[in-house]
Amino acid sequence: MGTLYLVATPIGNLEDMSPRAVRILREARLIAAEDTRQTQKLLIHFDIHTPVTSYFEHNKLTKLDSILAALAEGDVALVSDAGMPAINDPGYELVRAALASAFDISPIPGPSAPVAALAASGLPTDSFLYLGYLPRKSSERKTALKHAADFPYTLIFLETPHRLIDSLKDLQIVLGNRQIALARELTKIHEEIWRGTISEAIDYFKAPRGEFVLVIQGRKKEERKKWAEEELLRAIKKELATKKSAKEISSELAERSGWPKREVYKRIF
Secondary structure (H helix, E strand, C coil): CCEEEEECECCCCHHHCCHHHHHHHHHCCEEEECCHHHHHHHHHHCCCCCCEEECCCCCCCCCHHHHHHHHHHCCEEEECCCECCCCCCCHHHHHHHHHHCCCEEEEECCCCHHHHHHHHHCCCCCCEEEEEECCCCHHHHHHHHHHHCCCCCEEEEEECHHHHHHHHHHHHHHHCCCEEEEEECCCCCCCEEEEEEHHHHHHHCCCCCCCEEEEECCCCHHHCCCCCHHHHHHHHHHHHCCCCCHHHHHHHHHHHHCCCHHHHHHHHC
């Protein structure tokens, strides 16, 4: 039986490809790629001749059986267009299927746009929440942001250039005028990491280009509104269904609700 390798690939600069990643791609029986055309450019550059099959959003379920069959014969490497596979791409389903079939999974770490943007943002990095792409519709986007509005963690989102300004406006409406860092074209020639407030970002990005990572300041402790007791009790009921301990629940909800930890703990029982 083979191993499913999750191979991180460059997000722009080919010099970020690790020697180990190159070796794994050369030695694998098969490479499953989100975009075979993009992956072929990478393979040509590094003189890799491993067979490639497509594995993307619209064929992710129909290709599972053939990729699992290949795994039964030897190692398979999964790659995305850029960065770490299985993060914001259909690799998640393949990982789940491989685990269910008792195959080993081995990550080959490397470039990651969200982590790179966070590290360079100048915002707190000790705790953060990555939420992927913001919803396309403004109403759904605002709802998603409201769920994250009271978190004290640094927030990370991805956004496309044509939706950037609308998303920034919704961010300001829901979160207020927080500090934000916007990273685009990371590791490429025109790399830009802009830092300021959300309102300043709206004024600055008149004609956005490139994919963006948005790193946003979490809610400051003194800014958080204390939840009503009914809201707290609903949250406790929801958390109890996850089988978390009372200590874990009281600690997490104290951060989110503005209630003292001991008061949350008392209401669990």
